[in-house]
Amino acid sequence: MDDKRGTMTLYTAQSTPVLRAIERDGVCFSRAEYVRRKYGESAPLFLTVYGWFVQKAAERVPPPEGAQFPYWAFAETSSIDLSSAEHILTLEVPRDQAVFFDVFDWNRILQLRYLGENEQQEREFRQELELRGLDNQKVMLSSFYPEWKGRILESWERLFRWHERICAGDTSCVGSVQAGLWCIRREWIVSGL
Numbered sequence: 001m002d003d004k005r006g007t008m009t010l011y012t013a014q015s016t017p018v019l020r021a022i023e024r025d026g027v028c029f030s031r032a033e034y035v036r037r038k039y040g041e042s043a044p045l046f047l048t049v050y051g052w053f054v055q056k057a058a059e060r061v062p063p064p065e066g067a068q069f070p071y072w073a074f075a076e077t078s079s080i081d082l083s084s085a086e087h088i089l090t091l092e093v094p095r096d097q098a099v100f101f102d103v104f105d106w107n108r109i110l111q112l113r114y115l116g117e118n119e120q121q122e123r124e125f126r127q128e129l130e131l132r133g134l135d136n137q138k139v140m141l142s143s144f145y146p147e148w149k150g151r152i153l154e155s156w157e158r159l160f161r162w163h164e165r166i167c168a169g170d171t172s173c174v175g176s177v178q179a180g181l182w183c184i185r186r187e188w189i190v191s192g193l
Helices: 016-025 032-058 103-110 119-131 136-140 146-160 163-167
Strands: 007-014 071-074 087-094 098-102 177-181 189-191
Touching: 007 177, 016 087, 032 103, 032 146, 087 177, 098 103, 098 146, 098 163, 103 146, 103 177, 119 136, 119 146, 136 146
Parallel strands: none
Antiparallel strands: 007 071, 007 087, 071 177, 087 189, 098 177
């Protein structure tokens, strides 16, 4: 998974245009328009969540010039949806160039859920919402519940609770490692290009 040189082996599913850009330019950056194109009608939801991620991830790993949105990479190929993958790249990424987190925490955020310290805290928050006739989506997709929305957004900070430990090589703290990469560089690619 990682070695003494400060790199970590990660896997990413990418399209042919991404590979062409890497071959041509030596590096490829993701853009908002790619997210819009990929997710279609669901793009506003993804752009909202990705926008939050971009802002918070930049506090941990400053993006290089030209970076707008992250590429996703994983410590295990089992975390990749292979059914829609055109190319699987094996990367050796410097740990200081990635923002690390638990894939299961990220999935909760994609569902606009409150990210608690544990399942009980999440259950208690969900029950508080239900008592008021609310749910996570209703709160997050409207402007009528700023206090509740603020609590959910604040909870999302927990996404990064494992970043430092994973950077240091300790992956035992998470179910499955996911990483956000500001770019994909040719020199990181071990196989798949």
